[in-house]
Amino acid sequence: MNLRYLKNELWRQRRRTLTAVIGLSIGIALLIIINALAMAYRGAARAPLREIGADITAQRPGDVPKEMTGAVFPCSAVTIRAEQAQRIQELPGVRGIGRAVLLWVFDPDRAWIALGIEQQNSVGPSVLRNSVTEGRFLEPGKTESLVESGYARQFGIKVGDVISVGDREYPVVGLLDASRAAKIAVANVYLPLDEAQRIAASSKQVQSVSPFAPNDVNLLFIQADQAKIPELSSTLRDVLGEKATIGSPDSFLKLLGSLFALSDKFTYAVSLIAIFVAVLIAFKTMAGAVTERAREIGVLKAVGWANRDVVTQLLAESIVQCLAAGVLGLLAALIAAYGLSFLTVNIPIPWEMSPKPHFLPGGGDQLFKTLRLPVHIPWTLAAFAILLSVVIGGGAGALLGRNISRIKPSEVLRHE
């Protein structure tokens, strides 16, 4: 292989080189950006759960409360027994579990959406400690409350006030901006878990719909091995019943409604088409170029180039062109990814996962988690695209070079 010849051939036949490089780079860019988009949607679908410190949420639907008085469970989240929670914690692939109790508390002068949370747990709503805007987060062993800042503003509640929820009073130790956090399990007031369990266990309305023991809960937040999430989603239904509501990245992905989000198969199919187009372009342009150069190849052979010398030269030209196409495609994809990362995506939060009584203001509104589409190109995808370009170049160069090197110089020089 002669580098000088290679450089001259590619540089001095710029139009031909550019046609091949640009054609192939479009296919490569398409392949990268499609996969980056699919990954971005998958990343976006994980966001609502990740922000609540979980990979999966689990709850059980039940009957509608007969009367909206005192403490009731939303019909979307009824009792999960302590032993069921324990069983789930022991399932293979489960790395951690967060427990919570979500209640609607209808007091004579105010309705609360109350969420009982564990004060110290890295899984589940205790991650809301990062969303405290004033005061402090709940401390273990203390009977106190946090109030959502918008709700506090609406009703003039301040840190240091004492609020009455159900039959007990709770000092407000902090305000929390729920809009900064996930839209899952959003409440007006946050209480220690044992307090919410006590309120639920002592509520006749709760007990009449869904018997509840003091250690039971009605929301579970599960952290799991990424590879086990799909399998766990179905195993959880075995534990909690077929009607259990399981929130997972896959379920959010389906809600996104994007073609890229709907199906991995779509991404694979479009990727395959992009690869096919790239290969086709590479072969077509290079085959055209090689055919144009039949006479030149004949001269090379006449002056003493062996077949392998011709093949090696054409192979090197083809690989360099395809490598350049891969790099150009990657650059184009990086620019496109940067542009696409300004897009926002609205992820609908199912009402079941953040239930609010319909008769309260905003109760029927659809909640969305809005975020910028996290489009980025991982190095593995970039490396795959570059490697693929080289493989396409190698394949095209070897195949076309092998064919053209078989020509007899006398055949192409005959018109002399």
Next chain:
Amino acid sequence: MNNGAIVTGAGLSKQFGDLRVVKDVSLSINRGEFVCLVGKSGSGKTTLLSLLSGLERPTEGHVKINGTDITGSNENELALFRRENVGFIFQSFNLIPTLSAWENVALPLFPIKMPGEERKRRATGLLERMELGGRLDHLPSALSGGEKQRVAIARALVNHPKIIFADEPTGNLDSTTGGAIMEILRELHRQAGVAILMVTHAAEYANSADRLIRMQDGAILS
């Protein structure tokens, strides 16, 4: 001049389908001999030149170059054999359009492992001999017809061939330039003692050869 045969063709025939282009031709070209092959278009001159140079395989017969029978050699062996023994000059020059003049001359040396500087030294030396020292980095598109043919002659000489096969080397040139090219070939023949087999239509050039071979209908007349 007769120092033994550098090329020998024995009983050479070439058939393309039903058409027999060369018919049972036997001839030898001696070392350092300048032979012209003349004949009308379609008489089989170029095909005979291709057979003798190893560009084409005979349907029948044998070819020996420098004592080696190349008839049974495969394509790669023939290419290597041509690289070491043979130089070619074509009517339409057949220079590589993307390579400069000196790179075109060095083309037969590209597959050979040698320092790049040595390649360039050999190529530029030959181009200077062809009075093209000022055109080393010019592309073929920037050269005149005569200059292109002189580059092609330099290319034919770069591997120190024992014989040069020239197929109508003046065919695309005006008479003045053609005459100059013929003078270069005669000079090469005289000074370097390279054997030359030249196909030509031009009687004035043919007459200056050591030997004239006439072809008609695929056979040698004289």
